[in-house]
Amino acid sequence: MNYIENGVQMALIEIYTTTTCPYCVRAKKLLDIKGYPYREIDVSSNTELRKSMTEKAEGRTSVPQVFIDGSHIGGCDDLYALDKSGKLDLLLGNSH
Numbered sequence: 001m002n003y004i005e006n007g008v009q010m011a012l013i014e015i016y017t018t019t020t021c022p023y024c025v026r027a028k029k030l031l032d033i034k035g036y037p038y039r040e041i042d043v044s045s046n047t048e049l050r051k052s053m054t055e056k057a058e059g060r061t062s063v064p065q066v067f068i069d070g071s072h073i074g075g076c077d078d079l080y081a082l083d084k085s086g087k088l089d090l091l092l093g094n095s096h
Contacts, residue, residue, distance in 0.1 A: 011092045013038035016053040016065040020044070023076040024064040030083060036092060068092065 013031065015038050017024035031038050043050040043063065050061075057065040057072055066073040068091055073079060082088040 010037065011069050013092075014041060014067040015039070016041045016043050016049075016057075016063055018042065018044040018063050021063050023062075027064045027066060027076040027079050030079060034083070034088075 013036055015024070015027060015031070017028070017040055019042065028038070028040065041049060041053070043053055053063075053065050054061050056067065060075070062075060064076055064079075066075070066079050073082065079088070082091065
């Protein structure tokens with residue numbers, strides 16, 4: 001599921017969000033600060049996308065839901081915990 005950007009293989013980050021969710025803003029801010037590009041999927045008013053997200057997230061209905069290369073990472077707190085432990089950079093193939 002990786003993709004190539006400027007000749008470099010990158011992990012595909014997908015984040016399911018809604019427009020009014022402060023946790024979504026916080027999760028996207030972390031990814032932006034770290035310089036990790038992501039694909040945002042807004043499920044605010046799309047019940048089919050929300051249903052698809054819930055299925056992929058093993059029943060979790062809250063947002064954000066974050067996936068890296070198709071693997072479910074979890075929500076905002078999970079993303080920050082990965083970062084704090086140093087595992088986010090390792091997962092994304094970056095050692096900074």
